[in-house]
Amino acid sequence: MKIVRDTSLIFRDQVALAVRSPVWLILGAVQPIISLALFGPLLNSLTGGPGLAQGTGWQLLVPGMLVQLTIFATAFVGLGIIADLKSGVLERMQVTPVSRIALLSGRVLHAVVFLIGQCVLLLLAGLVFGLRAPIGGMVLSVLMMAISGVATTALSYAIALKVRNELVLSPLFNVVVVPLPLVSGVLLPLTLAPGWLKHLSELIPFSYLVDAGRQAFLGNYASHQVWQGMVVATGSALLAFGIGARVFRNVSR
Amino acid sequence: MPRISRVSSDSPDTLGGRHRRGRSRQLQGAQEACTSAPARDLPAGYGPAGGDPIIEARGLGRTFKSRGRTVNAVRNVSFTVHRGEIVGFLGPNGAGKTTTMRMLTTLLPATVGDALIAGSSLRYAQEQVRRSIGYVAQGGGAHPDHRVMEELILQAQLYQMTRRQAEKESRRLCALLGLGGLEDRQTKTLSGGQRRRLDIALGLVHRPELLFLDEPTTALDPRSRNTIWEYVRRLREEGMTVFLTTHYLDEADALCDRILFMNNGTLADEGSPDDIKRKLSADIVTIELNGYPEDAWRVLEGHVGIREMTVSGLALNLTLADGDRAIPGLVRALDAAGIPIAAVRVSRPTLDDAFNSLTGNLPSRQRNDLACSDLAH
Numbered sequence: 001m002k003i004v005r006d007t008s009l010i011f012r013d014q015v016a017l018a019v020r021s022p023v024w025l026i027l028g029a030v031q032p033i034i035s036l037a038l039f040g041p042l043l044n045s046l047t048g049g050p051g052l053a054q055g056t057g058w059q060l061l062v063p064g065m066l067v068q069l070t071i072f073a074t075a076f077v078g079l080g081i082i083a084d085l086k087s088g089v090l091e092r093m094q095v096t097p098v099s100r101i102a103l104l105s106g107r108v109l110h111a112v113v114f115l116i117g118q119c120v121l122l123l124l125a126g127l128v129f130g131l132r133a134p135i136g137g138m139v140l141s142v143l144m145m146a147i148s149g150v151a152t153t154a155l156s157y158a159i160a161l162k163v164r165n166e167l168v169l170s171p172l173f174n175v176v177v178v179p180l181p182l183v184s185g186v187l188l189p190l191t192l193a194p195g196w197l198k199h200l201s202e203l204i205p206f207s208y209l210v211d212a213g214r215q216a217f218l219g220n221y222a223s224h225q226v227w228q229g230m231v232v233a234t235g236s237a238l239l240a241f242g243i244g245a246r247v248f249r250n251v252s253r
Numbered sequence: 254m255p256r257i258s259r260v261s262s263d264s265p266d267t268l269g270g271r272h273r274r275g276r277s278r279q280l281q282g283a284q285e286a287c288t289s290a291p292a293r294d295l296p297a298g299y300g301p302a303g304g305d306p307i308i309e310a311r312g313l314g315r316t317f318k319s320r321g322r323t324v325n326a327v328r329n330v331s332f333t334v335h336r337g338e339i340v341g342f343l344g345p346n347g348a349g350k351t352t353t354m355r356m357l358t359t360l361l362p363a364t365v366g367d368a369l370i371a372g373s374s375l376r377y378a379q380e381q382v383r384r385s386i387g388y389v390a391q392g393g394g395a396h397p398d399h400r401v402m403e404e405l406i407l408q409a410q411l412y413q414m415t416r417r418q419a420e421k422e423s424r425r426l427c428a429l430l431g432l433g434g435l436e437d438r439q440t441k442t443l444s445g446g447q448r449r450r451l452d453i454a455l456g457l458v459h460r461p462e463l464l465f466l467d468e469p470t471t472a473l474d475p476r477s478r479n480t481i482w483e484y485v486r487r488l489r490e491e492g493m494t495v496f497l498t499t500h501y502l503d504e505a506d507a508l509c510d511r512i513l514f515m516n517n518g519t520l521a522d523e524g525s526p527d528d529i530k531r532k533l534s535a536d537i538v539t540i541e542l543n544g545y546p547e548d549a550w551r552v553l554e555g556h557v558g559i560r561e562m563t564v565s566g567l568a569l570n571l572t573l574a575d576g577d578r579a580i581p582g583l584v585r586a587l588d589a590a591g592i593p594i595a596a597v598r599v600s601r602p603t604l605d606d607a608f609n610s611l612t613g614n615l616p617s618r619q620r621n622d623l624a625c626s627d628l629a630h
Contacts, residue, residue: 002413005413006411009407009410009411013407017396017398017399020398083397084396087392087394087395087396087397088390088392088393088394088395089394089395089396091360091390091394092388092390092393092394092395092408092455093394093411094359094360095358095359095360095383095386095388096383096408096411096412097380097383097384097411097412097413098411252355252360252361253360253361253362
């Protein structure tokens with residue numbers, strides 16, 4: 001099928017290019033491990049403290065770290081496409097019969113594949129540090145991260161193609177990305193938070209993913225948080241992909 | 254052999270190639286080659302191509318809306334390009350040439366009108382159009398970090414060629430366009446001329462019927478420009494149709510069978526480079542006398558063919574259609590009246606002059622002491 005073949009072409013090309021700059025790969029691999037090493041010991045000492053109902057420190061922390069990793073690893077991919085736009089590569093490809101969707105899906109797929117790799121690294125590091133969680137829970141979490149990764153990458157590309165200016169884009173991404181983990185309850189469960197912060201977190205898809213991850217790590221696969229997390233992830237992925245596809249189609253107009 | 258009157262080219266109906274189709278066009282071209290005066294302008298084998306239409310644009314228009322204002326970038330553009338032709342789009346910046354080219358290459362949807370490219374409609378059969386055309390953008394479209402062969406192979410695969418076909422075609426094009434030995438170099442390390450040849454290769458990798466070139470030699474050194482021109486001519490010899498935009502008048506003159514002039518979003522004129530030059534400008538014959546300019550004036554006043562005559566000191570400046578052919582008659586007339594002639598010079602029109610008169614500027618060579626009565630039309 002044409003879309004599959006075209007997506008595979010773009011995917012392989014993007015991966016080949018990414019692999020050529022080892023700096024990015026190393027940074028990407030090292031970042032989750034460092035955050036784990038820095039925050040882990042801190043939260044471990046909070047077990048049993050006020051408002052923290054279940055689970056050891058790692059079981060609370062790692063799902064949050066996974067979401068933080070997802071956000072940081074995918075939000076900035078849009079910057080890469082500006083170079084393609086400016087060098088004329090995108091326009092050149094648009095004159096070929098290649099599927100317009102494939103131009104987006106190939107890129108999204110390559111970002112998600114790297115994201116999955118980084119999540120696995122994070123989990124391995126967590127296991128080394130003392131995390132104990134069921135395999136099913138970990139797999140489910142990574143799956144949810146992959147799906148929400150589709151949403152964040154698609155949106156990142158869409159915003160980049162609309163703004164088209166790295167100087168504006170970089171601070172824009174930063175302003176959105178930096179407070180997100182805090183407001184999503186990544187570092188601490190929001191049962192500790194004041195009312196207004198709790199309400200704000202309910203509007204942010206990532207907080208549902210964090211809660212779902214925490215339940216998954218406890219083995220509660222059928223809990224309503226897990227369902228909510230999956231629905232939010234899938235829904236936002238579909239919506240964001242639709243937006244991204246539309247922006248890609250109109251990029252030369 | 255009946256002489257084809259040049260006067261007929263002044264009337265709008267026979268302007269350029271618009272009404273010449275197929276075989277009759279080739280015939281007319283052959284006749285012109287035999288009888289037209291400036292044989293200097295026709296290298297061997299040159300003449301208007303005749304094939305069936307490969308681009309038929311009808312009423313193309315594009316409107317942009319920005320901040321509540323509507324801008325008519327392109328209005329009512331209609332023209333035909335035949336197989337095997339090299340047609341150039343010429344015009345000042347902002348004339349709408351790039352916008353029109355982007356519409357023809359499916360990058361921009363037309364607000365109004367349609368075009369048939371290699372038989373497929375721009376509005377309804379975009380994928381078919383994309384398969385038939387190649388496009389080389391002004392800045393090119395090669396990814397800086399890709400290697401040359403890699404880029405060509407990817408491009409071929411985007412046209413759904415298999416990996417093996419892609420490799421074969423890429424190698425063939427590298428050899429054809431002088432990129433041999435550069436296959437493993439990253440495109441960002443190529444020189445300007447090499448980059449441009451790669452861009453052209455990227456547009457040709459799927460053997461399209463029609464190639465669009467947007468400003469193909471802008472910012473290149475003269476040697477690279479000539480190299481590119483050679484390649485374009487060879488492409489035509491292999492049967493390809495080329496549609497290019499340029500703001501280099503010498504490029505349009507050197508390459509194009511026909512030129513379409515755009516100004517302010519509409520087509521101002523079309524014709525072969527010679528047609529345009531002949532129609533809009535004229536030769537200037539300057540006769541330097543050794544004396545009696547007023548007598549010379551009287552002698553030549555009623556002379557046939559002179560459109561305009563002015564005197565400056567001892568020099569007579571005559572504007573007429575065909576300087577070469579007119580000189581013997583003029584000299585004989587002055588001789589017969591006993592007026593001493595020191596020198597005779599013919600100044601031929603350049604495409605520059607034609608371009609300037611079309612866009613409303615006075616041609617520079619005529620700005621000083623002449624009035625050009627044939628400007629607008």
